[in-house]
Amino acid sequence: MIQISNVSKHYGAFQVLTDCTTSVSKGEVIVVCGPSGSGKSTLIKCVNGLEPFQSGEIIVNGTSVGDPKTNLSKLRAHVGMVFQNFELFPHMSITENLTIAQTKVLGRGKEEAMDKGLKLLDRVGLKAHAHKFPGQLSGGQQQRVAIARALAMDPICMLFDEPTSALDPEMVNEVLDVMTELAREGMTMMCVTHEMGFAKRVANRVIFMDQGRIVEDDSKEAFFANPRSERAQQFLAKILHH
Amino acid sequence: MYEFDWSSIPGALPFLWEGMKISLEITLTAVVIGIVWGTLLAMMRLSSFRPLSWFAAGYVNLFRAVPLVMVLLWFFLIVPKFIEQLFGLPPGSDLRLTSAMIGFALFESAYYSEIIRAGIQSVPKGQMAACSALGMTYGQAMRLVILPQAFRNMVPLLLTQAIILFQDTSLVYVSALADFFGAAYKVGDRDGRLVEMLLFAGAVYFVICYTASQIVKRLQKKYHPA
Amino acid sequence: MSYQWNWGVFLQPSASGDDTYLGWMLAGFKMTIGLSLTAWVLALLLGALIGVLRTVPNRALAGFATGYVELFRNIPLLVQLFIWYFVLPELLPESLGNLYKQSNPLLQQFLASMICLALFTSARVAEQVRAGINSLPKGQKNAGLALGFTLPQTYRFVLLPMAFRLVVPPLTSEFLNIFKNSAVCSTIGLLELAAQGRQLVDYTAQPYESFIAVTLAYLLINVTVMFLMHRFERRIVVPGYIGGK
Numbered sequence: 001m002i003q004i005s006n007v008s009k010h011y012g013a014f015q016v017l018t019d020c021t022t023s024v025s026k027g028e029v030i031v032v033c034g035p036s037g038s039g040k041s042t043l044i045k046c047v048n049g050l051e052p053f054q055s056g057e058i059i060v061n062g063t064s065v066g067d068p069k070t071n072l073s074k075l076r077a078h079v080g081m082v083f084q085n086f087e088l089f090p091h092m093s094i095t096e097n098l099t100i101a102q103t104k105v106l107g108r109g110k111e112e113a114m115d116k117g118l119k120l121l122d123r124v125g126l127k128a129h130a131h132k133f134p135g136q137l138s139g140g141q142q143q144r145v146a147i148a149r150a151l152a153m154d155p156i157c158m159l160f161d162e163p164t165s166a167l168d169p170e171m172v173n174e175v176l177d178v179m180t181e182l183a184r185e186g187m188t189m190m191c192v193t194h195e196m197g198f199a200k201r202v203a204n205r206v207i208f209m210d211q212g213r214i215v216e217d218d219s220k221e222a223f224f225a226n227p228r229s230e231r232a233q234q235f236l237a238k239i240l241h242h
Numbered sequence: 243m244y245e246f247d248w249s250s251i252p253g254a255l256p257f258l259w260e261g262m263k264i265s266l267e268i269t270l271t272a273v274v275i276g277i278v279w280g281t282l283l284a285m286m287r288l289s290s291f292r293p294l295s296w297f298a299a300g301y302v303n304l305f306r307a308v309p310l311v312m313v314l315l316w317f318f319l320i321v322p323k324f325i326e327q328l329f330g331l332p333p334g335s336d337l338r339l340t341s342a343m344i345g346f347a348l349f350e351s352a353y354y355s356e357i358i359r360a361g362i363q364s365v366p367k368g369q370m371a372a373c374s375a376l377g378m379t380y381g382q383a384m385r386l387v388i389l390p391q392a393f394r395n396m397v398p399l400l401l402t403q404a405i406i407l408f409q410d411t412s413l414v415y416v417s418a419l420a421d422f423f424g425a426a427y428k429v430g431d432r433d434g435r436l437v438e439m440l441l442f443a444g445a446v447y448f449v450i451c452y453t454a455s456q457i458v459k460r461l462q463k464k465y466h467p468a
Numbered sequence: 469m470s471y472q473w474n475w476g477v478f479l480q481p482s483a484s485g486d487d488t489y490l491g492w493m494l495a496g497f498k499m500t501i502g503l504s505l506t507a508w509v510l511a512l513l514l515g516a517l518i519g520v521l522r523t524v525p526n527r528a529l530a531g532f533a534t535g536y537v538e539l540f541r542n543i544p545l546l547v548q549l550f551i552w553y554f555v556l557p558e559l560l561p562e563s564l565g566n567l568y569k570q571s572n573p574l575l576q577q578f579l580a581s582m583i584c585l586a587l588f589t590s591a592r593v594a595e596q597v598r599a600g601i602n603s604l605p606k607g608q609k610n611a612g613l614a615l616g617f618t619l620p621q622t623y624r625f626v627l628l629p630m631a632f633r634l635v636v637p638p639l640t641s642e643f644l645n646i647f648k649n650s651a652v653c654s655t656i657g658l659l660e661l662a663a664q665g666r667q668l669v670d671y672t673a674q675p676y677e678s679f680i681a682v683t684l685a686y687l688l689i690n691v692t693v694m695f696l697m698h699r700f701e702r703r704i705v706v707p708g709y710i711g712g713k
Contacts, residue, residue: 050610077616087611090709091629100625101615135708153615244558307644307690308683309651312662316679319669409544415655423547437555444547451542 001026001157001188002047007056009042009212016042017053018212024157029189031199031220034209035235040192041084043209044159047190048072048079061156077105080150080158084166086142088134088149094121095130098149106153113152120148124178140171144178157188164195194239200224208232250433251442254425261425268343268421269408275347276407277400280354285384287359298355305352311413317345318417342414350407357399361392398462405454409447422446477674478681489668496664497685503581503660504647510586511646512639515593520623522598533594540591545652548588553580553656573657581653589646596638600631633704640697647689661685 002024009017017039024030032040045051047058049065049072058065063075088097098117102108108116121127124144126137134142143163150158160179164172176198183189183202193199199206199220206223208216210231216223227233286298305313321344322337331337365388373383393400412423420428423443430439478490487495521533540548553576557565568576604627612622654663665682669675 045610048614050613073613073616073618073621075616076614079614081611081614083607083611083614085605085607087605087607089608089611089626089630091633091706101617104621104625105616133707133709135706137708149615304683304687307648308686309648309662311651311654312665312679312682312686315662315666319666320675320679409542412544412546413652415546423544427550437558440547440550440555444543444551447544447547448539448542452538455538455542 001028001061002190003057003059004043004047005057005059007043007046007053007058009046009051009053016212017046020056020209020212020214022207022214022217024188024190026188027186028204029183029187029202030191030205030207031203032190032192032207032209033194033196033199033235033239034215038209039212040209041161044161044190044192047159048076048081050081073105077101077153078156080153080155082143082146082150082158082160082163084162086134086139086146086166088142088146090134092133093130094126094132094134094137094145097134097145098152101149102152116152117148120151121145124148125174138171139167140174143167143171143175147175147178147182151182157190158182160189160191160193162192162194164193196224196236196239208235210235244437246438247435248438248442250429250435251438254429254439257420257429258422258425261420261422264339264414264419265408265411265421265423268339268346268411268414269404271343272346272350272407272411273404276350276354277358279347279351281358281389283351283355284359284362287355288362302352302355305349306356310349310410311416313349314342314345314413314416317341321345338414338417338419342417342419346407346411350403353403354400357396357403358392361396361399362388364395365391394465397465398458401458401461402455405451405458408454409451412447471676473677474674475677477672477677480672483671489672492664492668493661493681493685496659496661496682499659500647500650500661501689503578503585503653503658504650507582507585507589507650508643508646510582511589511593511642514586514590516597518590518594519597519601520628522594523601524619537591537594540588541595545584545588545649546655549580549584549652549656552584553577556580577653577656577658580656581650581658585646585649585653588649589642592642592645593639596635596642597631599638600635601627603634604630630706633706636697636701636704640694640701643697644690644693647693648686 004020004022007017007020008015020039020043022030032044034040042051046053047060047065049070053066056066060075060079063070065072065075088094089100092100095114095117098121099110099113102113102116103110118127118130121130124147126141126144126148129137129141129145134145137145147163163179164175167175172195176195179189179191179198180202191198191203203220206216206218206220207214208223208227208229208231210229215229216227216232218228223232224236227236283298283302286294287302289295289298318338318341321341325331325337325341369387369391370383373387378386411421414421415424415427418424426439426443427436430436433439478493479488481487482489482492518533518536521529522537524530557568557576559565560568608626608630609622612626613619617625650660651662653660654666657663659667661682665678668678668681672678
């Protein structure tokens with residue numbers, strides 16, 4: 001589904017990604033972790049072309065992301081993404097947030113889009129809030145809406161960029177529950193997150209990044225039982241302490 | 243097609259320079275008086291003594307509501323008579339420059355006072371509380387702690403306002419003073435080369451103001467990186 | 469100093485005979501309003517376009533927009549006005565220039581004033597629009613793109629609606645400025661409010677009444693604009709949105 005081969009990226013002299021190679025197959029759930037500044041968010045943004053990269057290749061569902069001839073908008077319409085800061089559109093009601101891309105990008109009719117949006121809103125447990133605005137919801141609720149918004153586009157895979165790190169601790173689980181359910185239903189997912197409990201529960205593989213490189217890329221059992229690199233061991237020791 | 247003839251410019255340069263000196267003189271006076279009087283106005287506006295804050299608010303809002311051209315006309319037409327009578331000067335004394343300077347200074351202080359008020363309010367409230375806790379009087383706190391911090395934050399805005407003011411000095415045209423623009427216009431009119439002189443004046447203003455604003459931008463980056 | 473106040477002067481027939489001095493003032497008032505409003509509409513459209521161009525990821529377009537803004541911000545309004553009024557007609561192709569020069573002088577003054585105010589103000593509007601767009605969280609643009617919007621769609625549906633809400637308060641002050649700046653057009657003979665005030669001083673020898681009346685007229689414009697813009701701001705408020713990053 002997603003093929004990342006030898007991807008490198010730099011801002012001027014600063015190397016952000018160095019020779020990253022990995023892949024995500026259909027139905028697989030991959031967790032990407034690593035210390036801040038390790039390039040994990042940049043890598044996931046390369047997958048749908050939000051961040052350009054200088055060398056290497058990324059193929060999503062048979063389409064090359066780095067190819068200048070690729071219609072990125074068309075590709076992105078079928079790759080869902082969830083952001084750290086939710087990024088709901090503050091001037092639109094929840095239902096408008098859920099329907100705008102369906103109608104303007106996919107060309108669905110208003111009613112069809114609304115049905116779909118409300119169904120997904122119900123699925124994330126927020127049907128009662130349909131007519132509110134994003135600013136009137138809690139962070140956890142906003143993030144669930146953001147997930148529903150991405151799902152409304154019938155994505156072939158989902159990218160999560162630290163979906164819980166801007167949330168108050170008591171709201172983390174409501175978002176993780178939605179993600180877990182999604183994983184169990186067989187959605188292909190690539191998640192940048194520090195939530196190791198989530199990784200243990202649903203991930204097929206764990207990727208550990210440091211200083212722009214993929215240091216470990218292993219099954220979750222192998223990763224948690226016996227991380228090979230010292231840096232991954234230190235990282236796990238720190239993060240599992242609390 | 244229009245045939246350009248720039249030949250009247252070189253000979254006119256000394257006259258234009260005299261004009262530029264007047265523009266700069268007005269700018270400088272208005273900036274200095276504007277900042278001093280503007281600071282006082284800002285402090286009055288923030289004062290808890292109602293009549294003072296009302297006076298300052300009235301002053302600032304009045305001057306900010308009317309066009310500068312009108313204020314200058316008003317000073318040009320009316321104030322000289324007033325000053326003559328006040329100081330017993332012979333009628334017909336040339337008070338145009340003085341009245342223009344006073345007009346600019348009073349007008350610009352309204353704008354400066356708003357910048358300074360915002361600057362004072364940008365200093366965290368806790369600073370004043372800390373001063374009081376140390377036993378300082380209001381005046382000491384303002385002078386030693388609040389204003390120095392406020393001015394540091396405001397420097398770029400004050401300078402930007404000075405650039406705007408420099409551009410605005412061209413409006414003394416209405417009182418027939420030969421500032422830089424007035425001088426350029428007179429030369430152009432005299433030689434029948436208005437097109438060239440106006441374009442030249444525009445170019446000179448552009449070079450000066452653009453350079454100055456780039457310097458302000460540099461300063462801002464240096465002192466407020468973010 | 470003994471000054472003879474005479475507020476009745478406004479009702480006296482004017483020097484031209486067919487009107488009162490109050491009529492002169494009203495004519496000036498209408499001119500100021502008409503000129504400022506037309507120029508404002510143009511300035512908003514142009515300013516929005518230039519402001520957006522300053523933020524797009526295209527060097528040439530963004531560079532052009534930056535040049536535009538710098539040009540109109542760093543030359544005094546009066547000089548710009550004189551260039552539009554005295555210089556431009558000379559530089560036009562002869563036939564067009566002559567057509568312009570033979571047209572009604574009032575039309576010439578009005579056109580030059582309107583273009584001048586519109587372009588001068590558009591540069592300031594552009595700066596506010598750019599600041600508004602740049603103050604939105606960067607993730608908003610990414611979120612729009614990630615949903616499959618093209619860049620123009622992202623501007624249209626995501627960035628601009630929010631940016632315009634943020635920009636309304638600073639635009640109010642630009643809106644007020646355009647009325648004040650229109651007084652500069654009295655220098656090319658356009659009979660707007662300030663020019664009529666000056667005429668009144670010359671004709672009536674009642675300078676204080678004239679100036680007070682004109683000042684009050686400007687205050688009235690100011691108060692009205694602020695009232696309307698404040699109501700507008702309340703209408704477009706986004707529920708639950710507190711602003712900032």
